[in-house]
Amino acid sequence: MTGDRPAAAVGSGRAPVIAGGDGDPVATEAAVAAYVAGGGYDRLPAPAVRVAKLAIRDCLGVILAGLAEPSGRIVADQVRAEAAVGTSTALGRGFTTSPAAAAFVNGTTAHALDFDDSHHPSMTHPTAVLLPALLAVAEQRASSGAELIAAYLYALDAATAIAGGINPDHYSAGWHPTATIGAIGAALGVARLLNHTAERTAHAVAIAANRASGMRSVFGSMGKAMNAGTAAQTGILAAALAERGFTGGSGVLAGFVEAHGGGALRLSHALDRSFTAAVGGLSIKRYPSCGVTQAPIEAALRLAATERVSEEIDEIICTVDPYVRRLVITHPPRTGTEARFNLEHCVTVALVDRMVGMAQFSDERVGDPRVRDLASRVRVRDRAGAAAGPDMRWPCVLRVVGTDGSAASAAVDAPAGRGFGELLPERELLAKFADCARWGGLADPEVAWLVTQLDQLETLPTVEPLTAALRRTPRRG
Amino acid sequence: MTGDRPAAAVGSGRAPVIAGGDGDPVATEAAVAAYVAGGGYDRLPAPAVRVAKLAIRDCLGVILAGLAEPSGRIVADQVRAEAAVGTSTALGRGFTTSPAAAAFVNGTTAHALDFDDSHHPSMTHPTAVLLPALLAVAEQRASSGAELIAAYLYALDAATAIAGGINPDHYSAGWHPTATIGAIGAALGVARLLNHTAERTAHAVAIAANRASGMRSVFGSMGKAMNAGTAAQTGILAAALAERGFTGGSGVLAGFVEAHGGGALRLSHALDRSFTAAVGGLSIKRYPSCGVTQAPIEAALRLAATERVSEEIDEIICTVDPYVRRLVITHPPRTGTEARFNLEHCVTVALVDRMVGMAQFSDERVGDPRVRDLASRVRVRDRAGAAAGPDMRWPCVLRVVGTDGSAASAAVDAPAGRGFGELLPERELLAKFADCARWGGLADPEVAWLVTQLDQLETLPTVEPLTAALRRTPRRG
Structure with a gap:
């Protein structure tokens, strides 16, 4: 059990250094x-x-x-x-x-x-x-x-x-x-x-x-x-x-x-x-918000980027597992912190801003009348046949209906980067880091220097x- | 539930400020x-x-x-x-x-x-x-x-x-x-x-x-x-x-x-x-030793003070609950710290020194040949009919047998100061404090000043x- 033992990998056929299981x-x-x-x-x-x-x-x-x-x-x-x-x-x-x-x-x-x-x-x-x-x-x-x-x-x-x-x-x-x-x-x-x-x-x-x-x-x-x-x-x-x-x-x-x-x-x-x-x-x-909001945000961003979403939105139907409602409980959010646990805000800023970072959860953004108005048109629905308990994949179907009757929808089975051995793409990780560092007060050259280091x-x-x-x-x- | 409510005492007929029990x-x-x-x-x-x-x-x-x-x-x-x-x-x-x-x-x-x-x-x-x-x-x-x-x-x-x-x-x-x-x-x-x-x-x-x-x-x-x-x-x-x-x-x-x-x-x-x-x-x-040694020490001190204990001791029989053996586990003790969890040492120093304070648990006292010799003649026995679990009274019967065949014994049902509403007598508490303070390096005038304060x-x-x-x-x- 010392550092002198050769490295071994699970599944490689070599014995593990310390087995899990039922030892003393x-x-x-x-x-x-x-x-x-x-x-x-x-x-x-x-x-x-x-x-x-x-x-x-x-x-x-x-x-x-x-x-x-x-x-x-x-x-x-x-x-x-x-x-x-x-x-x-x-x-x-x-x-x-x-x-x-x-x-x-x-x-x-x-x-x-x-x-x-x-x-x-x-x-x-x-x-x-x-x-x-x-x-x-x-x-x-x-x-x-x-x-x-x-x-x-x-x-x-x-x-x-x-x-x-x-x-x-x-x-x-x-x-x-x-x-x-x-x-x-x-x-x-x-x-x-x-x-x-x-x-x-x-x-x-x-x-x-x-x-x-x-x-x-x-x-x-x-x-x-x-x-x-x-x-x-x-x-x-x-x-x-x-x-x-x-x-x-x-x-x-x-x-x-x-x-x-x-x-x-x-x-x-x-x-x-x-x-x-x-x-x-x-x-x-x-995204800097509750775990169960990640898939809905991803669906909203996908819609905003790839589908023709009507300028005039009639309603947004967000279908999630019943468990999700137990976590997103602030109605309506008054602060950025509360908005991180509000599904309506999360989906709205994703559609409007076509990005979700720290800025989308500022108190100002939460108070913006346009965001509030659109958020009031989000309907959260339970996914039929979903279990009441936690599903750590957090699946979501998002459907946006325009006042002109047009509709578009996107389904996200699990947020990106959540599977075993899967991380978000480097581009996304880098964008998150830069967003966070800037939010903390760092200037772009400082961010770049840090990334290199x-x-x-x-x-x-x-x-x-x-x-x-x-x-x-x-x-x- | 504020500080404005009058004081009330259990059993006085007045309502308690906060009842125990099954509230929310x-x-x-x-x-x-x-x-x-x-x-x-x-x-x-x-x-x-x-x-x-x-x-x-x-x-x-x-x-x-x-x-x-x-x-x-x-x-x-x-x-x-x-x-x-x-x-x-x-x-x-x-x-x-x-x-x-x-x-x-x-x-x-x-x-x-x-x-x-x-x-x-x-x-x-x-x-x-x-x-x-x-x-x-x-x-x-x-x-x-x-x-x-x-x-x-x-x-x-x-x-x-x-x-x-x-x-x-x-x-x-x-x-x-x-x-x-x-x-x-x-x-x-x-x-x-x-x-x-x-x-x-x-x-x-x-x-x-x-x-x-x-x-x-x-x-x-x-x-x-x-x-x-x-x-x-x-x-x-x-x-x-x-x-x-x-x-x-x-x-x-x-x-x-x-x-x-x-x-x-x-x-x-x-x-x-x-x-x-x-x-x-x-x-x-x-006494500055394990809880279960308190009654045996008390019995030994009582014998040493009031009975004629033979100068030449053949054996000391210490009868305690079976549970006690699980706590006094250092045999033989090498240090004062270990001696606090050794029944033989505790009983011996009580008989020899006619007092048990910090000095009785110095490393020197533990190594003293006379103490070691007498401690080797202590026999710990289980009390007949006692439960195997903890009895927080820790009763003990101590019997000292001289080489001349003389014998004396003392029974302690529970150490002094352990009953509800019972503290050790002030004289004992004061002696303990002075002993501890001196052990910590304070001089007698400092101890006296502290007691007054x-x-x-x-x-x-x-x-x-x-x-x-x-x-x-x-x-x-």
Whole structure:
């Protein structure tokens, strides 16, 4: 179970380094720690590195876009007042602090818009926790871009294997896996970045598992965003305490799974350095609004781009699963934040603006009489024969009827980039990043410079130029 | 449900302010917040104030005694390195920091020896969490001694009512209620100290409940001590974020209870400003060793004081419940820490030294050949007919047989000060405090000064003289 074992891939016929399944839970947690402690950059598969870099860039963009949200701003104010000493950047906030405090701020900001990536079937938002934790520590220790990527991938692999093994039970029991498993994943990643031994990594995991927190019952409050920040902060604290010799106990990860409604500790996929399940399960949202609005927006954009949609629209019929109505609940939306959970607004701005980015969810755009008028003509209908429960594909049929009697329709079975191993096209990811970064106050040359740097992240001797560039308070927010 | 309602006592025939039982959980959490937000010092019953002051003094003593333990020392080193700005004292560590960081250090130290008070039936160690949180904030805000006492009592009342209502289920599900309910109690107490409105108090509770953590599976590691520190830290952060306008969500406390295996939110006693259940359930340990060793030590001290125990002892027969063996598991003890969980050592030092305090658990005393020799002659036997599960009375019969054939025995049905509404006699509490404070490096005049100050705590205009006196690094540890 050390880093000396050759890399192996699922389905290649070679034995996995750590099998998932029904092993002894205490042995499993030791093996997870050894796997992460033994991981370096050199043997990472190139496709995994590519996805890691895209996820990291996307998350930085989402952080910039989320700077003005109150959850992250309040956490930043609290952290700034405490003024813990350190060189880790509170991104876009204009100050540095301790790694744990910076990660608390940046993680909260990363999840503030719910625009960060998600992972299936682990039911987590992994990067909004991992990146803030790793970046803050990488900045403190002058780690290289390659070390950052390796820590990200090993932690992503282990954390999604743990989360995938205990979900959906853990989620159903009331937990927010982004937060709970997030803390454990962050501890693993930071331990990797700090070159902890397997034993010290195991203590970091135990300390993090014992401190892990975050429940679904906070959804709808600022607490949801904070859960990503807390997890990042906890992961750093755990790895730092383990480095100082703090003992976290043995069997704590198994105890965590049991207490948190996950049954027994088991991994959903083998940890074998292929990273297939880890990066294949990642999905990046294209539009800064609730997940169930993605397919309707996509349908609207397709109609607006390819069909002749009448200038005078009589009505817009949006047919979705009954489950969708339980999530898009703000009628009518008064703010941009509320409009992210309003299907009528989402479809309308897609048709009118022929694009959906941060600007389509400004308070001004929500108050625009033309948008409000058209939104009032959207009818949401239940898809016949659809199940009442969640269908994570979120299918939609959109039909636009003109006052002249003309009609056009588009069907989207699942939003783009949501299938296993499928990401949005690079062009779309780049457009999202640029949109987010500009929304956060960056000028076009700064965006372009960042894109170049992040594209060659694995060659950077330290992450410092990146964090230095993102330190200042942007013009807006 | 406001502070304007008259005080009422259980059994007095007057209606309680907030009944426990089967109410709507969301209404119950709002009522708890209103109860604490509406509480002031003026109407506190004198007996409750007296117990609060004794508990506070005892906890300060235990913190001083625990300064040399590695758990608190490592946390202090981490916090010192982060150097958060603030005037709150890391007690006995020679520095000040932010309230949350100070509470993290002091709470961990308070629980490091497991010598702090406990509460039944809430199954919590309340003061090791509450006092560090409240003292750190009181120091920052220059609160008075009376305000500190009021915050302590209202939070104790509410937190033990919540914990009592969901235990033993919550405990059985794997949670460490000192940590989990501790965070909620600390948030309530700090919100009271900061004069939060009921609404803001409710947000503080929600934030704390969402961040609450701590499991039983860390018992035996430093994680157990850290759980008290984490809870104190979380309570302060939650109240501070609520003060800045952070929203924690509604129904989160009920969600917490559900996710944490507690069934539904219900209170074990009415919140009625009588504080009967809150202070009546407090129990303070006399000897700095595992709970199940308390009765055997008491029996040994009684024998040593009142019976003629032969100079030459042949064997010592210690008859206890079968459950006890599961807790006293270090054979033979190598360190003072291990000796706290070794029945043979505990009984031996009681017989030899005729007293059991911090000195009886030094590494030197554990290595003393005379102690080791006598400890080897202790035989632990199971009490006939006793249940295999925990009997929280921990009864014991001790029989000492001399080489001359003489024999003497003593039976202790339950350790002193463990019954409801029973505390150890003031003489014993004072001796414990002095022993602990001296162990922490304080000189006798300093101990005497502290006793006087704490005896008149409700008259102090600020707590600052107390914390200033406990700031410096003591001579030992």
